[in-house]
Amino acid sequence: MSGVSAGVSEGMRGVDRRRLVRVARGEEPGDLLVRGAQVVQPATREVFAADVLVADGRVAALGSGFQAARVVEARGAFLAPGFIDAHVHIESSLLTPAGFAGAVLGRGTTGVVAEPHELVNVLGAAGLEWMLAAGRSSGLRVWASAPSCVPASPFEAGGAVVDAAGVAGMLRLPGVLGLAEMMNYPGVLGGSGDVWDVLEAGRASGLRLDGHASGVRGRDLMGYAAAGLHSDHEATTPDEARERLRAGLWLMVREGSAARNLEALLPVLLERPRRAMLVSDDVSVDELLELGHLDRLLRACVAGGLHPADAVALVTCNPAEYWGLHGSGLVAPGYLADFVLLRDLSDFRVLETFVGGQEARAGTVTPPLPGGGVNLGAGWDSATFGVPAHWPVMQVSASQITTGVGEPGSGDARLVVADRYGRGEWSACLTSGTGMDGGTLGISVLHDAHHAAFLGGTDADVRAAGRALEAMGGGVVVVSGGEVRASLPLPFAGLMTDLPPAGAAARLGEVTAACRALGCRLPYPVTTLSFLGLTVIPALKLTPRGLLDVNAWAYLP
Structure with a gap:
């Protein structure tokens, strides 16, 4: 299927409710019949055997003895709402x-x-x-x-x-x-x-x-x-x-x-x-x-x-x-025919997914999205990234987006955050819990302002990673010894790629492997790094303007 329009009123969809009633009553055939399913009904906390009849992209009826232009044999598979x-x-x-x-x-x-x-x-x-x-x-x-x-x-x-x-x-x-x-x-x-x-x-x-x-x-x-x-x-x-x-x-x-x-x-x-x-x-x-x-x-x-x-x-x-x-979330008459066939209700292995009564297929066309590149400012090539001696260490967690305050001397990697919109601002602090050393992980995905962030590395590697992000129009990059070891360009606003999921995952896997080769202990280093600048999550977060104590709602001096 080419796509599904969401959020459009029922009238604009042109749903023929009268036909839906006729199909439900068996007065005319439906478009699709899923026969022999075990329907999962969360509204009543039960699972029961039934055929599911679909017309005009909506469920017309549950039961047996229906006719439809097309039949899918469920063979006892579990049918749950999408x-x-x-x-x-x-x-x-x-x-x-x-x-x-x-x-x-x-x-x-x-x-x-x-x-x-x-x-x-x-x-x-x-x-x-x-x-x-x-x-x-x-x-x-x-x-x-x-x-x-x-x-x-x-x-x-x-x-x-x-x-x-x-x-x-x-x-x-x-x-x-x-x-x-x-x-x-x-x-x-x-x-x-x-x-x-x-x-x-x-x-x-x-x-x-x-x-x-x-x-x-x-x-x-x-x-x-x-x-x-x-x-x-x-x-x-x-x-x-x-x-x-x-x-x-x-x-x-x-x-x-x-x-x-x-x-x-x-x-x-x-x-x-x-x-x-x-x-x-x-x-x-x-x-x-x-x-x-x-x-x-x-x-x-x-x-x-x-x-x-x-x-x-x-x-x-x-x-x-x-x-x-109100027309979603159940397999019931009048509801959108969005449902999933499952092998079981423990592993939840999916056999087939249906959207609007059609076997679901991802789209292949993405509208263009102009703008959103990376501009680190004219002074980037000579920038240095000193850390104020009195600033605390940001303790990073692999499983939470909150951060803590580490012990003095516990820092194992420097974090640099740089304005990506051409204002030429940056700041740096020490982090603990990442293990990153010997190179730099750079990203243009930093919640929520989405500046550029760099974890680990020398000043030279941080600068090289920044230039790589600018050249890609945003993305993810690992630099060591001045050389790019792995990268994933994100040309859509510096946030997204139009690569297929497997291709994007493979490139991201190369980035993760390169980070681990440099000592990083984070299971998902890009995702974790992307939250170290989010100023509404405690306790310490870094922006181009400095280190923020979120609990005190103030920058450290």
């Missing part, structure tokens, strides 16, 4: 929407709610418009939320600034389901005028207001929820998760490449909370191909004791309900 990722940054996979579709359709994912604040921080509202357009030709249903924090905080300066009026405009775009994660929780709690103008624009839209409250507890969490936010995906402990549920927030349990919270929060999911979802947030292409997407989260949930139907609800009807996708 999986929906309720919160994902497609750009973090390093793939375009079509490439992302190629990586996840075969894993049972049929729809995603993209949060393209990576693109919007680089290119402004045009980035969201491109994401929606690219999604329509991807083969995957791509909805979106409108980025609320561009820049993410007052401490960031990226390629664009989007004010409340700009947010209101994005919220009116077809396919936009709500306001994206409000990361500036200090601004929410402190009554910042700019932040509250954005919140008011979100409320005026009548759509969802996604939350992002890393480390917020107690009265601060009550205040954050009282501001009108509806969800949070930053819980890392069972107590934090329960506190969010008690505050009326929907719980998004995150399991991505940089932040892994599912194992810690599984005890809460076993309590079967009514308002919970599984999301990937940020997941790299190599992990998608190696471990899977939402299917691997389902495997972990069932292995941990969750009933398969309850696990499936976390990626189907629950996210559909949260985002107001």
